[in-house]
Amino acid sequence: MRCTHCGAIIPDDMLYCPECNMEVQIVPDYNPLEDVLAREVKGSVEDATRQIKTDDIRRYRRGEALEYNNSTRVLSQNELDEIRARRNAASQGPRNRQTTGAMRQGRAEAEEKRRQQIARKKRLAKKRRKRALIILLVFAVLAGMSGFFLYQNSYAGQMSKGNQALRSGDYTAAENYFNSAISKNEKKPEGYTGLSKVYIQQDDLDGAEAVFLTAISSQPSNVELYRAVISFYVDTDQLLKVSELLDDCEDDEVLKGVQAYVSNAPEFSLEEGTYSEVQEVSLNSSGETIYYTTDGSEPDTSSEKYTEPILLQEGETTVMAISVNKREIPSLTVSKVYTINIPVADAPAVTPSTGQYDAATQITINVPEGYTAYYTLDGSEPSDTSAKYEGPIDMPEGQTMFSAVLVSKQGKYTQVTKRNYVLEPAG
Known part of the structure; x- marks a missing residue:
């Protein structure tokens, strides 16, 4: 690089000309084409410019070569910073240069110390992380063992x-x-x-x-x-x-x-007890199947399935029933005892009464509802196999021992009524 004042060659590390002692003029990287383009853009905006011509660009480039050929060169930013530091050191004299060197050395030492501190911090952080990981692992193992023992005894x-x-x-x-x-x-x-x-x-x-x-x-x-x-x-x-x-x-x-x-026990429509007439009993259980017996045996699902009222005949009848729900759970057994005791009618009324008759006469028997009358003419005991009474009977001539009995639908017999007749027709 040459001095712009005397033309002497200036070493790269010098900030002053060794011949004329003038300060070296340093400029940053410069591109004249950029200035031309900037001015053209500005002129276009302000309506006060012209188009860029090739000759203008060439002229600027030649000017650049003439203007800067002997006075400077393009420097990088790092070089500019270094030159400025040297310039400051030169302007401040030897003592300042020494101070600058000491400062530079101090900065280097500080930088090295900072790097060492950073490295030390990294090592400490790594150790802390490792220690924390070990502690966490120990706690995990202890927690696992504690959990295992707690589970075993839970x-x-x-x-x-x-x-x-x-x-x-x-x-x-x-x-x-x-x-x-x-x-x-x-x-x-x-x-x-x-x-x-x-x-x-x-x-x-x-x-x-x-x-x-x-x-x-x-x-x-x-x-x-x-x-x-x-x-x-x-x-x-x-x-x-x-x-x-x-x-x-x-x-x-x-x-x-x-x-x-829950399986609800069946309900009976008739309370247990003694009745003088034939009865019917109904069983009910909402939505459940009912099974029953009338012979005193315990009912189960193989017993008679209830579908209609149960007829109670004369005598004693024990009805036992259960309900079975949808889960096939049987209810408790409900048991009721019924006694049907139908009163027996009195001995049948027979007319005429015992006596002698001299004219044709008919014998009649009064038969109540629900009964059938049977009779004999030879004094033997009547039964349901004897002659059935179906209307008045002609009294036989001579002596007749007439006997009559009533039999209910249930087969019960009344007392026997007896008459002694003598029929002797006149002349």
């Missing part, structure tokens, strides 16, 4: 152990685990169900049933417990006991909770 853990022991046939261990689960939460039904299975697998249904009944006696409002014992009865085919269980329940909320298993 209701669910005891139930799991009990079921495993039950599957392996270790009934003593299973019973202990299920009892432990019940002690931790006596309201949950799973513990009782597990304990009942211990007895079931040993063919002790009474013991299994006792598990539930004992629990219900102390928890009469536990709906889930009732559901568990009902499932036990269904699984062991003891359906009648479902109705027995619910019949003893006095908690409306429980009955509401197990409504699907």
Whole structure:
């Protein structure tokens, strides 16, 4: 680079001409074409310019070469910063240059120290992250172990152990685990169900049933417990006991909770007792099937299915009935005893009365409704195999021992009426 004042060659690192001691003129990167374009754009906006011509561009370029060829060169921004720093150092004299060097060295040392601090912080952060990860892992392991031990001793853990022991046939261990689960939460039904299975697998249904009944006696409002014992009865085919269980329940909320298993006993249209006439009795149970017997035997689903009123004949009849709901749960048996005792009519009225007759006479019998009259003419005891009375009878000549009896529809006999007739017609 040459000095613009004396033309001497100036070294690149010098800010003053070594010959004339004039300050070097430094300019940044410059493109004259950009100035031309900028002026043209500005002129177009202000309506005071002309079109850019090729000659103008060439002229600017030649001017650039002439103007800057011996005085400067294009410098980068880093070079400009370095030159400015040197210029400032030169203008301030040797002491300032020393200070600038010290400052530069100090900056370098500070930069190095900063880098070391950053590296140290990174190492510390890495150590902290590693330490935190180890602590987190330790806590996770401890939490897992704690959770495992808590689970093992919890209701669910005891139930799991009990079921495993039950599957392996270790009934003593299973019973202990299920009892432990019940002690931790006596309201949950799973513990009782597990304990009942211990007895079931040993063919002790009474013991299994006792598990539930004992629990219900102390928890009469536990709906889930009732559901568990009902499932036990269904699984062991003891359906009648479902109705027995619910019949003893006095908690409306429980009955509401197990409504699907409630089987209402059938209702009788006729109260039991003694009647003097033939009767009919109707049975009713809303939406359920009714089965009944009249011979005193316990009814079940193989008994007579109720479809129409039951006719009660003379004598004593015991009607027993059950209802069966949609879940095939039979109700409790309802039993009623009926006695039909129809009064027997008095001995039949027979006319004429006993005596001697000398003219043709007819014998008549008064037959009440519901009866049939039978008679004999030889004094023998009349029965339903004797002559049937169907109208007045001509009295035979001579002596006649007339006997008559009434027989009801139920086959009951009245007392016998007897008459002694003597018919001797005159001359």
